[in-house]
Amino acid sequence: MSTVLTELPGATWRTVARVVLPADTDADALPLYVDYDHAVAAPASTETEAPTTGGTGQSAGAPAQFVSVPQESHAEDIRGRRGLVVRAGARASFATYFNAFPASYWRRWTSASAVRLRVLLEAEGTVTVYRSNARGLRQRVTSRAVAGGRPLELELSLASFGDGGWYWFDVSAGGQDTTLLEAEWQVTEPAGTRPRHDSPATLSIAVTTYNRPDFCLALLRSLAEAPDVREVLDEVLIMDQGDQLVQDQPGFAEVAEALGEQLRIVRQGNLGGSGGFARGMRETLRAGRSDYVLLLDDDIIVETEGILRALQFAASCRRPTIVGGHMFDMFDRSVLHSFGERVDLYRFFWGALPGLVERHDLGGRNLRATPWMHKRADVDYNGWWMCLIPVEVLREVGLSLPVFIKWDDAEYGLRAAEAGFPTVSLPGAAVWHVSWIDKDDSTDWQAYFHERNRIVAALLHSPYEHGGRIFRESVFTDVKHLISMQYSTEALRLMALEDVLAGPEHLLRTLPTRTAEVRALRKEFPDAKTSTDVDAFPAARRRKPPKKGKEPQSPNKFTLLPWAASVVARQLATAPAPEALQRPEGRLAAMDSTWWRLAHYDSAVVSTADGTAAAWYKRDPKRFRELLTKSAAAHRQLWQRWDELSKAYREQLPHFTSVEAWDTIFDASTISVERPGVRASVPAQQGGTTSPAGGGPRAVAGEGR
Structure with missing residues (x-):
């Protein structure tokens, strides 16, 4: 099938991703939106360990090898969220994380068979469309001269994106500047199919916070200032479990007034991330309005366009699907933490999918120069820093595991998959999260939860x-x-x-x-x-210098057992030196x-x-x-007792993740439920009644409908 199609007869196109620019014109984040660099061929790198033939060139099955050639970028050319000036004689590429179209994900998980690119320029320019395959090889699709003020519309096939690949476009200016006014990616449902939702899908957003009121307020403000998100938003639920309340932050009243009835604050005892997000799931079910609940951490900056993309993608999936967003480093804005997560079932430990690079800097190696990002990453779960869950999944598999923190998101992804609900980490939907590279929570009080919850999940x-x-x-x-x-x-x-x-x-x-x-x-x-x-x-003083002046090295697999035996024997039999x-x-x-x-x-x-x-x-x-x-x-x-315990935990799983079990905890821990942006809101009374999942709104003080 040709990549460029003639217009599909009778098609009704729906926008699923708009080309956007950074809201704060942050130069550090700019490489995630627009790419001024060039990607050129280079020898195989150790990053992908691509084989070669005869010592020169690449084998047919090897990933492409590119490097970025830095060019001057121009954050000052941004015109709002959707516009960008392209200077005379220059080129800007949208082969970027936020603006390329992840074609293979739409090909794999939705019924879409084609995507339409729509581009509007202010003055004459050239739009060149590219695609890639799963190996990261770039292929030119077409190039069109575009008159100013007249939109270019191109229908592009998704047929050949079975294993990976993206679409993107470049804008080139001729003898004078041009401006990208807007661009978007659209899909249509094939003839004979119908969408999963009879009306446009909506969501509730659930944020769990504990003594991070400044972060939480900034997140609320970004949502309040995103009118397109507000159109599909039923409510934002803030589960405030701390004693430094977001409601006490300067500026909260203005944000609450702007959100109005779309904001609800639930104050409860500290039940951890699992208790906060389970409450968000429960309240979404109780309200009975939303098709999805979006879980967000409090210490994040969210790309609000990504919320819309996740919702559109989930609504287009052939079956109910959990749709997650990726995580970037808040303090190193172009660094991607992980492109896809899995649980190694033999080790029973989480981590990046094989072949992916953790903490990849897209400011140094752009999308075109990163071959492993072009193969579709099929994940086991998505972190709950940003995760969209259909209410059908909540009704079928229950709420979060009651484990306070750690493993709740990974276990939920595994549980959902066993029930037939996949998880997709969708490129173009992401948050910036406070980095944990300077933390080691495996040795502090969280060590308890690391050990217990990993074993329970196993x-x-x-x-x-x-x-x-x-x-x-x-x-x-x-x-x-x-x-x-x-x-x-x-x-x-x-x-x-x-x-x-x-x-x-x-x-x-x-x-x-x-x-x-x-x-x-x-x-x-x-x-x-x-x-x-x-x-x-006291000042340190070493009794004996290191042997031969060398610091100890990690034992290898051949020396580990005898080394460990001697160390343990010393620890058991020898008293420490008094000094x-x-x-x-x-x-x-x-x-x-x-x-x-x-x-x-x-x-x-x-x-x-x-x-x-x-x-x-x-x-x-x-x-x-x-x-x-x-x-x-x-x-x-x-x-x-492994088999006995495994049977007991599996038999009890439907109970301790049920709405009824969680309601018992919520009723005992609730402090108040209120809508601070609505006048005469009334704090909820302690406790309450229970209702079955999906059973419609529950009448609780402060929840007037």
């Missing part, structure tokens, strides 16, 4: 006997923390194992209280007691405090991952022995 979904490799990794991680003198972390991991062994009933019972208990337990250990004062600890308990033997930066280095110290001052504080780790053979013994016993039980 009990629910692992297809492997004894969960595959998760048992071995759990044992190794315990030893790693112990030889690193991270006794508080190990104590929390043991608490997690004990809760798993207690059975699924503990999830609902402990949800409102376990976080406080975890924090309290951790405070009992010296490695959890930090100070921001750089002189709070090491009076003065640390070393001071280590967080990035240097690896387990194979800490294992050689009797004490050390270690910086926290964010660099704001430090703690004094001290070796304690008695505590080491006690925790190691408990770990062995707990893991022995987990191994012996």
Whole structure:
């Protein structure tokens, strides 16, 4: 089939993605919207490890290899959200994350067979259309001279995008400047098919926040100032679980008045991300108006056009589909955290899909120079920093797992897939999120949730006997923390194992209280007691220099077992040097405090991952022995009872993710429900009644309909 089609007879085209420019004309974010660089062929890089033939050239099956040749960019040429000046003799490409059309995703998941590009220029110019294949090879489709003020419309086939590929276009100016006034991508339903929704789809937005009122207010303001989003928005639900309230922020009243009845604040006790998002799901079902609920983190900047794209895509999918957005780094605006996530079922651990590059900088290597971004990434789940869920999925598979934080989003994606509902991470829908590269929440109070929730999710979904490799990794991680003198972390991991062994009933019972208990337990250990004062600890003095002047290196797979045996034996049998308990033997930066280095110290001052504080780790053979013994016993039980526990958790899953079970928690934790932008709103009373999912609005004080 030809790429360029004649106009489809009787087609009604619907805009699903508009070409946009950054709202704040941020030069750091500009490469995500418009590309002034050129992509040229280059030798194979280690990033994609493409094979070559005979040492020169690429093999037929190898990914394309390109590099970006930087050109001067012009943020000052932006004209609002949709306009861009293209200077005389220059070219601007929209082969970018936010403005290229992800054709393979529409080909795979929707009924669309073609896409129409519509471009309007102010003065004469040239529009050149390109496409790519799954290997990232660029192919010119057509080039058209465009008269000013007359829109160019091109119908383009989606037939050949089975495995990957994008469409994009460039605008070139001739002897005088031209301006892109607007451009958009449109699709149509094939003859004989009908959309999944009888009327235009709408959504509710659910935001969970805890003591980030400034971020949350900025997010609300961006939604209030997006009229196109407001047209499809039923309401924004803010689940405020902290004591620094968004309602108390300067400027909140103006934003609340602008949103009016579209804003509702739910104040409840701190039930974590899972409790906040489950409440958003529940309230959306209760209201009975929206087709989707969009989950958003509070500490984000959202590209509002991406909300519309996610909604249009979801409404076009052949079956109910979870549609997620990608995450960029808020403090490094062109850096993409991950292009697609999966759960490795053998390890039972999350991570990027094979072949993708984490923390990829699109400012340094644009879309045309990034071949792996052209193959469609089929994911297992999408993070709940931005995730659109159909209400049909909520009714079928239930609400979030009641786990406070960690693994709630990954488990939900696996659960939905088992029920026949896929997840798609849609290019062009994204947020900028506060980065976690300077955090290590696997060693602080969140270590409890990392361990417990990963094992619970494996009990629910692992297809492997004894969960595959998760048992071995759990044992190794315990030893790693112990030889690193991270006794508080190990104590929390043991608490997690004990809760798993207690059975699924503990999830609902402990949800409102376990976080406080975890924090309290951790405070009992010296490695959890930090100070921001750089002189709070004695100066470090090392008793013995490193062997041969070299710092310890990580053992390899051949030396790991004998190395571990000798280290554990030393930890058990040898008391720490008395002087090491009076003065640390070393001071280590967080990035240097690896387990194979800490294992050689009797004490050390270690910086926290964010660099704001430090703690004094001290070796304690008695505590080491006690925790190691408990770990062995707990893991022995987990191994012996795996099948029994897996059956129990799977049988109870429909109960502890049900609306009725969650309502019991919400009724006990609700502080108020109100519409602050509506005059004479009334705070909700504590508690309330329950109603079945999808059963229509529930009459609660402050929820007048």
